[in-house]
Amino acid sequence: MNQNDANYWISHLGLEPHPEGGFFKRSFESTEELNEQSRKLYTSIYFLLRAGDVSHFHRLQSDELWYFHAGSSMSVHIIHQDGRYEEAKLGLNIDKGEVPQVLVPKHSIFGSSLAEDKSFSLVGCMVAPGFVYEDFELFTQQQLLEEYPQHEEIISKLAYKTIPKF
Template identity: 85%
Template structure:
């Protein structure tokens, strides 16, 4: 297998399907815990999207820092708490406006897609305080369109029509 193929990374990193879309594996978790509920200080995952995959719009109660690793660049689509939309390009081509790290502020609604739908993108995501499914919220198109109708185009691409059942 070639390192430029998504299946290489999925297999060799032991990635699993993620409920929001794409593939992931927790790579690090702090040994330190913060006082509330013995929560991890931070957690980190590998996250991979293949051509045609998207990470559906969701929200976390913690900041999430994204790091580019391999493949095509990725767009991180963010609807900030004030309702403003931002597309951040995660990648290494600085001349095209890409950056190797992107911060998604807590309580933002966000998802991601490949910038060029022809390959895959492997990134890392660190959440602080650490990720807990109880702080993870998925959205339907209907949920988002009532509050953000001006973002109809991206919402129709990245929000579920109906949230599927999944096991955590």
């Protein structure tokens, strides 16, 4: 195995399957908590998508900052609260519109895919205030199409038809 292989990173970082798709492992969390909530100030994970994987559309109640680490660039697909769609390219090829960091604002619906369907992409994601599963919502295609019919093409690619049991 070498660093150009997704299995190298999955094995060496101890990544596990994520309910939204792809693989992850919590890497850091704040030692400080928000007093009123007993919630971590921030949490951070490694997140990896392989060719053919997607991160299905979901929503968090906190901001999430994405950092590119290795592999191919990744597209982060965001449906903002006002219904506007944005595709942010996470990677190091600045001349082609990629950026090494992407902010997904809280309450946005978002998912991700490889910008080119080859190889893999390894990124880091930091959530502040820290991630808790109670703030994590997955969506079906039907749910999203009722509210955002203008985004049918990307919804059909990144939303579950039915949400699997985890």
